[in-house]
Amino acid sequence: MNITKLANHYEDDKILFSYNGVISQIFVKGIKNLINGTLTTHNNNIEAAILRKLFEISVEQLQNIMSYGKNNIQKDKTTYESEGLCILGYCTQNDKYFITTLNHIEKEDKEKLEQKLTKVNDMDSKQQRKYLRELLRSGVDSHSRGAGVGFLEIARRSSEKLKYSFKETTDGLFFELTIYI
Amino acid sequence: MNNILIEATSDKPKIILDTTNNFISIEGKCYPENSFDFFKDIIKWLTNFFKESRSSVDININLSYFNSSTLKVLFTIFDIFEKAVKNGSVLNIVWVYDEENEFSQESGEDFIEDFPSLSITLIADDQV
Numbered sequence: 072m073n074i075t076k077l078a079n080h081y082e083d084d085k086i087l088f089s090y091n092g093v094i095s096q097i098f099v100k101g102i103k104n105l106i107n108g109t110l111t112t113h114n115n116n117i118e119a120a121i122l123r124k125l126f127e128i129s130v131e132q133l134q135n136i137m138s139y140g141k142n143n144i145q146k147d148k149t150t151y152e153s154e155g156l157c158i159l160g161y162c163t164q165n166d167k168y169f170i171t172t173l174n175h176i177e178k179e180d181k182e183k184l185e186q187k188l189t190k191v192n193d194m195d196s197k198q199q200r201k202y203l204r205e206l207l208r209s210g211v212d213s214h215s216r217g218a219g220v221g222f223l224e225i226a227r228r229s230s231e232k233l234k235y236s237f238k239e240t241t242d243g244l245f246f247e248l249t250i251y252i
Numbered sequence: 253m254n255n256i257l258i259e260a261t262s263d264k265p266k267i268i269l270d271t272t273n274n275f276i277s278i279e280g281k282c283y284p285e286n287s288f289d290f291f292k293d294i295i296k297w298l299t300n301f302f303k304e305s306r307s308s309v310d311i312n313i314n315l316s317y318f319n320s321s322t323l324k325v326l327f328t329i330f331d332i333f334e335k336a337v338k339n340g341s342v343l344n345i346v347w348v349y350d351e352e353n354e355f356s357q358e359s360g361e362d363f364i365e366d367f368p369s370l371s372i373t374l375i376a377d378d379q380v
Contacts, residue, residue, distance in 0.1 A: 096285040149286040221320040
């Protein structure tokens with residue numbers, strides 16, 4: 072199905088780049104140049120810190136999709152790829168850049184994702200840093216499915232709360248995540 | 253024990269594990285898809301290396317960017333360092349952070365607080 076249509080956007084959002092297809096480490100390795108090229112074309116004086124944060128956030132989002140997306144394909148022992156949507160844009164309403172990802176997820180992952188995202192969104196940056204250290208110390212999240220540490224690293228770089236939604240379709244459940252910088 | 257040298261790639265750091273000079277170095281960017289897999293042999297090497305107590309080991313960690321799965325692996329590596337010190341090894345760890353990236357500095361600060369038995373020095377990359 073065409074998942075591009077599932078993405079929520081304000082009318083006045085400027086889409087600077089949109090990709091719908093296989094997300095793999097090769098795509099992740101190219102994302103830095105893609106972000107830098109796309110955003111400096113939009114604004115030649117963009118701060119280096121914004122570019123860096125967008126890159127670091129996109130790595131986490133895309134690698135989450137590769138590892139946890141429904142129907143991900145195992146290429147070899149440690150390599151996965153998965154279908155997904157990735158949009159880079161500029162939101163005129165709040166004058167911020169954003170990155171949106173959208174992908175197919177397992178129904179049973181919805182609750183876990185919601186719990187983690189709510190928890191991260193309820194914390195300020197100090198609490199997030201503290202909680203990150205707790206997770207690392209406990210090792211709870213170290214090998215398990217789930218992106219607790221990843222979401223914390225995203226949230227610490229984001230200028231707003233993580234914006235997410237779930238979309239039930241006849242083709243299954245989709246998860247959309249938008250981060251503003 | 254063999255010395256190990258791994259050259260950097262676009263998503264993986266350069267790694268030096270040198271028994272001759274008691275020198276360990278991780279330098280560059282690190283955001284592979286599977287950090288545990290990438291560091292598997294390195295963790296094995298470190299565990300073996302620190303089976304005996306080492307008199308003076310210089311450890312250089314200079315990562316301008318790393319993803320969250322690498323952060324978890326770094327925690328595991330610092331656990332190995334902590335055990336080594338408990339067993340009598342002497343380590344001088346230098347954490348080089350990217351001056352422009354507050355998160356690489358904060359991670360260094362957090363490692364200092366979480367591993368009080370380790371001697372960790374923070375240095376900005378433009379001072380190296």
